[in-house]
Amino acid sequence: MKTLGEIEAAVCQGVSQFEQEFMGRGPKDIRAHLIGDLLVIRMQGVLTAAEQHLVKTLPEEKGRDLLKQVRSQLIEVARPKLDALVEGITGIKPISLHHDISTLTGEEIVIFTLTEAPRYRDSKKK
Template sequence: MRTKGEIEATICEGVAHFEQEYMGRGPKNIQSHLFGDFVVIRLQGVLTAAEKHLVETLSSEKGRDLLKQVRTQLIEIARPKLEAIIFSATGEKVVSMHHDISVITGEEVVLFTLASAPVFRETKKF
């Protein structure tokens, strides 16, 4: 049985690999946090040079909306792959997924709600 930290690390590795393979590049930083039956993944530095250019050349609202629409569509299409990563790490089925990205900071957040809280081994506190 894995610890909470091992589950979170496994999620980070799986999502980083997914980003590299599916989006063409990995994030500069990735963090995963398990809170009961929630998994929150924070990816920093995810915007490609082309996406940054798109946001800079179009009006700020139009560029932002277009980028968010494209990223959301890509994530929704890849949802089965992401759910498989979460299931493999936690042993729990994904009930729902929520996603958002900031075109200002290049930060992306994905939240998964699980069928129930994963069971993990407690770490010893010294």
């Protein structure tokens, strides 16, 4: 059985690899937090150069909305892979996924609701 830190680290590694392969760029920083039956993933520095250019060149709302629509659609298409990734690491099936991205900061948040809270062992304290 994994510790909480091992689960969170494995999620970070798996999601970072997914972002690199599926989106073409991995995050500059990624953190995962398992809170009961919620898995919160926060990524920074995820916008590609093309996405940054798109947001800057189109009128503010249009560029933002277009980028959010595209990212949301990509996440929905990739959802079976993401669900399998999370289930493989936590041992628990995800039941919902929530996603948003900031075009100003390049920060992306993904939240999975799991069918139950994963079990993990306490880490050894020194």
